[in-house]
Amino acid sequence: MSSAILKRTGQKMPLVGFGLWKVTRSTCADTVYNAIKAGYRLFDGAGDYGNEKEAGEGVRRALKDGLVKRNELCNHHLWNTYHAREHVKKLAKLQLDLWGIEQFDLFLIHFPVSLEYVDPNHRYPPEWFGDDGKVHLGKIPMQETWQAMEELVDEGIAKNIGLSNCQGSIILDVMRYARYEPQVLQIEHHPYLTQQPLVDLAKLLNIALTAYSSFGSQSYLELGFKKDVTNLLEHNVVTSIAQARKKTVAQVLLRWATQRGIAVIPKTNNEGRLVENLQCDTFDLSESEIKKISDLNNGLRFNNPFEIDPRLAIFA
Ligand SMILES: NC(=O)c1ccc[n+]([C@@H]2O[C@H](COP(=O)([O-])OP(=O)(O)OC[C@H]3O[C@@H](n4cnc5c(N)ncnc54)[C@H](OP(=O)(O)O)[C@@H]3O)[C@@H](O)[C@H]2O)c1
16 A cells, blocks of 8 residues: 655555544444454544544454554554643553553644643543533643653654644744654645645645545534535535546545545445545546546635634634
């Protein structure tokens, strides 16, 4: 499978991985096991997804059954909200324990948002809220958080570190003080939100890119969010290309990203779609097909913490 090479460590990052958000907890261990069996080597999890322990069980079972060796797997993890130096390490170790592994291949700052600490013994995952159901902002600057992330590398807790949901000004700021520059940037990216200037900046800085919500966030559409938007999986520009290529619409959307060097991490609870998504890089789109899909860009963002609390307008 094609992969991106991470600059500092030379580690290979598969261009097609598996996302764990909304992977059903009760079946998560089986889903991860089946994904490994099907050939997935990269998993993208997060504290907030509430299925770390189960995902780790799936990995351990696959290792035990000899489906894969640990060094062939790429474990990516997003940790969210507690940006103070002491909390970065505490939460990273807790998450490693839940997964039952010794090191994250990649550890990302989930959002450039610092929230007041909630002890995991009290409530985990805490999501965005205090006990009163409200958002409580923390006051930790990004520099402290990034330096704590670098300590994770020094101590072998994470091999690579990176950012998610950050725009140019934060990335450039981190580059000014980084001992270890961000290796990966994970962003919402699909034909409605191509973010070309951000993609170009990341490429210029040698930061590998991972796209999330490659289908235009089906999860948000299922929640009744942005009802007036044409579902990308049904958009005639993409469906006509899929028909002509005898591929599925999902495969065309994924290939549109990977052919431009951007990794994808589709999530599915369905065994057939799991294989279908992995096979998305068995064909090439033409330049004009890529352009037609890119021309659907209209700046539509589904995942925006602003919707949770206007003080979290990180994309303003
Ligand atoms: N950094 C961040 O802030 C952030 C935010 C969001 C997501 N993520 C990561 O990115 C991953 C993917 O993002 P996502 O979950 O928003 O969206 P996604 O993977 O683009 O879409 C998932 C949805 O598409 C459906 N689906 C999957 N494969 C399909 C196929 N071949 N044909 C038709 N439908 C298909 C799934 O339903 P079924 O399960 O029924 O197949 C699910 O409803 C997440 O799991 C998570 O790891 C990161």
